Amino acid sequence: MKILSLTICVLTLAAPMAMAQTNHSTMDHSNMAMADEKMEGAVHTKAVVNTIGDGTVNVSHEPIPEIGWPAMTMDMPLTADAKIDGVAEGDEIVLMLIKGDDGMYAVSAMMPE
DSSP, X not given: OHHHHHHHHHHHHHHHHHHHHHHHHTOOOTTOOOOHHHHHTOEEEEXXXXXXXXXXXXXXXXXXXXXXXXXXXXXXXXXXXXXXXXXXXXXXXXXXXXXXXXXXXXXXXXXXX
């Protein structure tokens, strides 16, 4: 009985991470000119754009289990080549983050949902 309970617990906790991995694999990156190594480490989440500034964006995003982030509102830097065309404040988007050489995540694309 303990093994069954433990198995159910593990499967329940692993399901959101498995779904997050599934969502990443269905994203279409074909129109984004980025290095393959950056694309491999990209993570995605749904978010709402609060404000767009010069080189930054403030978003309220869903949890990002791949990197251990809870849902939150935060300022994020934009990469120099960030794809944000057609995105405006208040839009619901899919946010694509890449990890820089400094270990920090930055927004590399925002795609209208």
